[in-house]
Amino acid sequence: MALYVKKATCEALTPLLTFKRFRGKINVQRPQVPHFDKAKYLALTKPWFLSKTKGKTPLELCTKDAIPSYKLKEDAEDMFQKIIAQEVNKWFHTSKLIGLCHVNPMPREQQFNAFKAFKLANMHFRQYGKKTLEMAIKGTKYETVLDFYVSRNMLIFSPEPEIKQMLKILKKFPAVVLMAGIYENRLVSKDDLQYYSTIPSLEVAQAGLVQTLNAAGSQLVSNLNAHQTTLVSHLEGRAKQLEEEK
Structure with missing residues (x-):
């Protein structure tokens, strides 16, 4: 009797459990209708929002008054963007050659190589937003550039008019398409830039003139x-x- 009591009090009895799902799989797409009381509480606690565009025609929704108040307000003037715009304005006024390019999708590594190639040639390959560019050149003589700045655009700034060098680098990157340029404060097309690249520089022309005059003298x-x-x-x-x- 003592052995039986000791065995019964010292050892834990493990119940035999068998898990069984009721009626197979749970229907997630078409769940069972809840009980009336549960459905009543679910209906009372269901969140609802009043739509300000309900019952309005598409013509009424196009007006500014129909825009909901939760829309984001106009962004405040960003001081950092203002500093970048001043830098862009400085590049436009100090560069003797500016290239306006459209950039097709290209790998990040190839884009880095393009930045590197222009940097080694003492040129600057830059990308700015449309709003930043408007802050920089709107109201100036370079405002026409905004017509070219539509999608993915890049700008090439060169302190010297090295047209031949710029075209040579662009040939290595077909994804960067030259659309136009600003040469000596004049907006010129791509064909004009290619024509100007065949003309020797002013130093070379002066050296040739001096040689011709010396030869004539x-x-x-x-x-x-x-x-x-x-x-x-x-x-x-x-x-x-x-x-x-003699």
Whole structure:
């Protein structure tokens, strides 16, 4: 009897449990209708919102008065964006060559290589938002650039008019399409930029002009001294001939 009591009090009895789902799978898409009391409390506690656009025609919804009050208000003027706009305005007024480009989707690595190539050529490959660009150049002589700034656009700023160098770099990146440019404060097309790239620079043209003028002066001096030089050579030859006869 003592052994039986000890066994019964010291050992935990594990009940035999069998889990069984009622009527197979639970229907999630078409759940069972709840009980009346439960359905009543669910209906009372169901959240509801009053729509300000309910019962209005599409024409009425297009007016400004029909816009709900929960819409975001107009963003306040961002001081950082103002600083960026001042920087863009400075680039426009100090650059002798500006390229207006459209950028097709390209890998991030290729985009970094484009930034690097222009940086090594002392050019700046920049991307700005439409609002920032409007703050920078609206009301200035560069306002026409906003017509080209529609989708994914990039700007190339060059402190020197290195058109040939810019076109050479753009050939390596077909995703960057040159649309137009600003050369010496004039808006020019892509064809004009390609034509200007074939024209030598001002330094090369000046060197060629100086060489031409020097050549003309040297030719004139040689032509003026030609008869005297010929006479002197003939006299020297006759003198040598007379010396030989003696």
